[in-house]
Amino acid sequence: MYQNVLVPTDGSDGTRQSITHGLTIADRFGATIHALSVVPEGPLGTLQNDAATPAAHRAVERIEAEATRDGVEAVTAVEQGVPHEEILAYADDHDVDMIVMGTQGRTGLDRVLVGSVTERVVRMADVPVVTVRLTDEIRITDAAEAERIARKTLAAEADAVRADEPTVLEDPHRTSASWIVPFETDGLTVHVHVDALSGDARIARCAE
Template sequence: MYQHILVPTDGSDGTRQSLTHGLTLAERFDATIHALSVVPEGPLGTLQSDEGHSAAERAVERVEVEATREGVDVVTAVEQGVPHEEIIAYADDHDIDMIVMGTQGRTGLDRVLVGSVTERIVRMADIPVVTVRLSDEIRIEDADEAARIARKAAGAEGYDDITVSDDPHRTSASWIVPLETGSGPLHVHVDAVTSEARVAKGSKQ
């Protein structure tokens, strides 16, 4: 179901958490990790372009090293522009099946910016977006509870004949619940902190 997973990164702790999550998913689904770092433009972007590019290169190189160590295929890229626009464009151009993003960046302004970028991606992307938090308390630790929430979410989307087709899998703060429905296979992402469920309708079969 997932062949190409995009992990936008700025090298911060928040994006490092999302990398760990993305690598676990890539191993499970035998997928390729795409590491993308965007050097921002505009009034809220970096003032030192060379410095920004160097930091971006270091960020994707770190992903490449960790992915290679885990035996995961990896592609890296550095772009310059408006972060959420570049991330969406990259996902479209490279047939990305899922985006995994942190909700927090570095301290100060970057922390605000990363959260804002993630929020825009969640609203605009037409593929599944998994968000990874740094320090929220996990509330859903039981696979059966995650499956119950997933079945309910699929039913609310109009699916019928819903059964769990494989064991729910949790990485970081999200459960992935594979379902079989009358309309075919489906994955539901259940936030282990908030209980929010998202049906992965945009995933490629």
């Protein structure tokens, strides 16, 4: 029934539930999940800055990592333009069967942007649009706490990484209610994902 499920993400808290819902649908139907992030231009151009594009890439990489963990095929894309227009164009160009979106962000600004984009997509899309409301509360709000949990996870997974004291490569950053903490230990680069809602952590990627 569904072969391509599109989950737009801006990395805000409001997209977390839609990501989980989209992955569940893709897994249920053996579909490919498409993670799309749009760096705003046009009417939203005042929001664009040097950090916007890297943040967009991190947002879609987060979905790709979760999809890989769940055995779901994933495709990622970062586009630049007016968000609802880019979402609709992507859906048309990639034979998307369903779009799954959050209805609002947690902050006042996220609430306005995510809500307005979703409303436009719902009105204009030619395929079903599933809207998912944010309900969970963020518990891990501090980068230092996320790093502490990540280090504890590394210590507990001695078989996954070598036992040298890990060095944080850059400050932890949070997208879609999940902290990403990059470490280097004995020649390996290790990314630990810490769920900001539950505090659960897992080693997401290791590379030489």
